[in-house]
Amino acid sequence: MEQFTCLFSYFEGYRVLSVEEAEGKKGREYVFTLEPEPGRELLCSHCGASCSAVHDRVERRVTDLPVFGYPARLLLPRRRVLCPSCGPRVEALSWLGPNARYTNRLAEYTASLLSAMTIQEASGMLGLDWKTVRGIDKGRLQRDFGALDMHGVKLLAMDEFAIHKGHRYATVIIDYETRRVLWIGKGRTRAELRPFFEALSPEQRVQIQAVAMDMNASYELEVQKFCPQAEIVYDLYHVVAKYGREVIGRVRVDEANRVRSDKPARKLIKGSTWLLLRNRENVTREADKLRLEEVLKANAALMTVYVLKDDLKNLWKQADEKQARSLWDSWLERAMESGIQALAKFARRLAPYVEGIVSSCRWKLNTSVLEGINNRIKVIKRIAYGYRDDEYFFLKIKAAFPGVGR
Ligand SMILES: [Zn+2]
Numbered sequence: 001m002e003q004f005t006c007l008f009s010y011f012e013g014y015r016v017l018s019v020e021e022a023e024g025k026k027g028r029e030y031v032f033t034l035e036p037e038p039g040r041e042l043l044c045s046h047c048g049a050s051c052s053a054v055h056d057r058v059e060r061r062v063t064d065l066p067v068f069g070y071p072a073r074l075l076l077p078r079r080r081v082l083c084p085s086c087g088p089r090v091e092a093l094s095w096l097g098p099n100a101r102y103t104n105r106l107a108e109y110t111a112s113l114l115s116a117m118t119i120q121e122a123s124g125m126l127g128l129d130w131k132t133v134r135g136i137d138k139g140r141l142q143r144d145f146g147a148l149d150m151h152g153v154k155l156l157a158m159d160e161f162a163i164h165k166g167h168r169y170a171t172v173i174i175d176y177e178t179r180r181v182l183w184i185g186k187g188r189t190r191a192e193l194r195p196f197f198e199a200l201s202p203e204q205r206v207q208i209q210a211v212a213m214d215m216n217a218s219y220e221l222e223v224q225k226f227c228p229q230a231e232i233v234y235d236l237y238h239v240v241a242k243y244g245r246e247v248i249g250r251v252r253v254d255e256a257n258r259v260r261s262d263k264p265a266r267k268l269i270k271g272s273t274w275l276l277l278r279n280r281e282n283v284t285r286e287a288d289k290l291r292l293e294e295v296l297k298a299n300a301a302l303m304t305v306y307v308l309k310d311d312l313k314n315l316w317k318q319a320d321e322k323q324a325r326s327l328w329d330s331w332l333e334r335a336m337e338s339g340i341q342a343l344a345k346f347a348r349r350l351a352p353y354v355e356g357i358v359s360s361c362r363w364k365l366n367t368s369v370l371e372g373i374n375n376r377i378k379v380i381k382r383i384a385y386g387y388r389d390d391e392y393f394f395l396k397i398k399a400a401f402p403g404v405g406r
Contacts, residue, residue: 004032007067010105012094013040014076022073026127030067034076044083045092051081055088063102063128065109071127074103102136110136118383134392141395145402148183148196150204155363157212157235158219159370160188161377163390170390171219172373172397176212179369180403184394190218197226210363212370214238215353233363234356236316237371243312243346244277247305250342252276255299268295269302276306304338318361328354376400 008016014034022031042051060078063071079091090098095105106126113122114137123130155176160169163186171193173183183196197205210231213219220232252273259265272295275288283289296303311331318324335347350357380396 028070030072032074042081043092045090045098046086053082055080055082107136145398154209178403181398181401190222193222231359232356233360247342247346251305316360324358324361
């Protein structure tokens with residue numbers, strides 16, 4: 001037993017009576033039998049008060065850090081104290097949560113393993129069932145990220161993302177200023193979004209000044225219902241992405257068809273899609289710049305939609321509302337008179353939403369925060385795929401966006 005004693009000082013308030021080897025589900029295990037040290041102060045796990053009497057005790061089996069590579073189980077009586085203010089409550093211990101089936105140090109070690117490896121790898125290393133490892137991780141995430149914290153939140157951004165291969169969706173709501181994920185829920189309808197707003201106090205609803213989003217009627221209606229004072233701001237990233245798909249994508253295909261008989265011209269257009277969709281400042285290689293110039297010079301329609309993309313983005317960069325409005329008017333006119341059908345159609349559909357674009361100049365919401373979050377969620381999903389546990393997946397997302405300084 002001496003070779004284990006260095007492990008025992010952790011069990012504050014308890015002493016180890018015996019160590020045995022046993023056959024567990026996955027082979028050898030160590031079983032430590034513990035007993036409370038007599039004469040120690042009893043504390044209530046609910047309020048921390050000192051208590052004078054033990055109410056009752058139940059035998060509890062708890063998992064601890066592996067010992068010499070083998071799983072370690074603790075057998076101990078868990079006591080309930082008689083708290084003067086709370087009544088019977090579990091005794092507070094520094095190393096074991098009130099209802100935990102594993103020690104705090106196992107939870108901490110597991111969390112540190114999971115920052116560098118998958119659940120399967122960590123469970124192999126700990127000699128524990130993968131469901132146990134996931135349970136430990138989920139418990140920690142729930143404790144740290146489970147509650148809705150609206151402290152200091154004034155600007156929101158909301159967005160949807162696909163959960164499973166594009167046919168199930170979830171909504172994510174973030175604090176725009178700190179990029180902290182506040183809330184995630186299944187679905188994207190008004191009813192599915194409502195639990196977030198219902199969880200807010202009247203004061204918290206009033207403190208929301210603006211909400212950035214894609215052009216999405218359900219989101220907008222819910223914001224208007226619960227936070228009527230908040231301004232709706234359309235996110236640049238979504239509008240430009242839509243423009244890329246519906247206008248540039250369409251015109252590129254039409255242009256390639258127009259020059260069908262001219263093989264090199266067709267090849268030039270087909271090979272330039274990514275250049276056309278990329279921001280001009282991100283095209284840095286000389287060869288790419290020349291190619292972009294070449295394709296734009298040879299195709300008037302592509303040139304028009306490319307230039308109008310840049311001007312569309314400028315709408316989000318205006319210093320005041322008047323400038324934004326006059327830029328919009330000229331943009332709309334050029335789009336409608338371009339003779340390019342896909343462009344005119346896009347402009348017509350965007351026109352009713354112009355208030356949400358003009359309002360962007362009053363709020364500094366024109367970064368691509370949502371784009372960045374959306375991309376990182378895709379990565380988390382790839383890693384979390386196979387858990388089949390939405391709640392766990394959502395907690396993982398919250399943990400990945402704890403927020404940065406305001
Ligand atoms: Zn108490």
